[in-house]
Amino acid sequence: MTPPPFPARLPLLLAFDLDGTLIRDGGTELPDMTAQALARLRGLGVNFAIVTGRDTPPRSVREGVRPDAVATNNGGRVEVGGELLAQAEFSxxxxxxxxxxxxxxxxxxxxxxxxxxxxxxxxxxxxxxxxxxxxxxxxxxxxxxxxxxxxxxxxxxxxxxxxxxxxxxxxxxxxxxxxxxxxxxxPTGAHKAAALVQIAEALGIPMENVVAFGDSDNDEVMLEVAGYAVQVGTLPLLARHADHQLPGHEALGEYLNGIAAALEGK
Known part of the structure; x- marks a missing residue:
């Protein structure tokens, strides 16, 4: 099956898992090239979301990405524009x-x-x-x-x-x-796919213009619902959902610069 073309158009939402995708597993800092590429994309009007299993992203990462939305706890808590949109709790x-x-x-x-x-x-x-x-x-x-x-x-x-x-x-x-x-x-419904759909709707961005990046099993549902899916790493579980694959989080900055170049060429 031929993967869909990358949605190199605005509006565009890039949604990133954290550990092993945007930063190294357990890390707290953005790689320099990734930070530079994100700034370049932000200047072009691209929207960002962090969608993580952590309960809070590191402050330095949040400041470097400046996300429009943040979903934590595997998607159970969703904030858009700094405002709480949804929170799932156990009965x-x-x-x-x-x-x-x-x-x-x-x-x-x-x-x-x-x-x-x-x-x-x-x-x-x-x-x-x-x-x-x-x-x-x-x-x-x-x-x-x-x-x-x-x-x-x-x-x-x-x-x-x-x-x-x-x-x-x-x-x-x-x-x-x-x-x-x-x-x-x-809790029920607290997963990354639901969070990503909520974020896209809140930002007014169609799902076909949503690109998700992830490396682990909790990213599977997010990669499945996104208009374009980028697997980071080599986990076999994710390969069937991937429209593109990166060898690891170290390769993300170069890939994001490629997206910026494509948008600048429009």
Whole structure:
């Protein structure tokens, strides 16, 4: 099947996953060439969105991209123009099902928009990002307002299989390559495809003029609904959705400069 042509026209929305796509996995800084290319595209009138599994993008990345929209928590929280557009939260029943896990010794993090609540096994210290953000013990977590749960354990795939059977309406990502030991659970409808559609509608940009960039399993649905899909990296799961492939996030800046050149030639 011949891929569609790149939509080198305005309005144009470029939607980026964060880790492994826009920046290195776990990073906090934009590569210089990517930052320069984004500035060039912004000057041409291109719109940007960050669509990430993180609960908040690094400040330096947000300042470098200057996105028109940001979707966090795998798409569960959507902001457009700095205003909250949508936020998905667990029902009490679903939250209790998520917490009733069988993973002995798992690290568990619950997220609200303001705070994270952490359960750490004995002898395991908090991650640097937890210390940087500040966190509370899981026992203090509220029963309302939870927007995401994250599990760290070698057997998260077993928990994912059970939840898919018992609570198929929940959104499960990870528990497979490239994150086999990490599982993210988000509420019903909290996924990147839904967020991308909401963002495009809010900005008045047709989906055929939306280009999505992603590298991981949680990006699959976003690449599927975008008018044009760019896979970053080599995850086999994403290849069938990709209209174009980049070897890694290091190649993104050069590719974005190519988009700018195409728009400037119009």
């Amino acid at each position: 009490l029943e679903d939250l209790q099902a998520v917490l009733a896990h069988e993973l002995e010794g798992a690290r568990l993090v619950l997220f609200t928009p303001e705070t994270l609540y952490v359960d750490l096994p004995a002898g395991v210290g908090p991650e640097p990002w937890m210390l940087a953000r500040g966190y509370r013990p899981l026992a203090e977590a509220p029963q309302e307002g939870i927007v995401k749960a994250g599990f760290y354990h070698p057997e998260v795939a077993a928990l994912a299989r059970r939840l898919r059977q018992s609570h198929p309406h929940l959104v499960l990502t990870g528990a497979q390559n490239p994150y086999p030991h990490f599982l993210t659970v988000t």
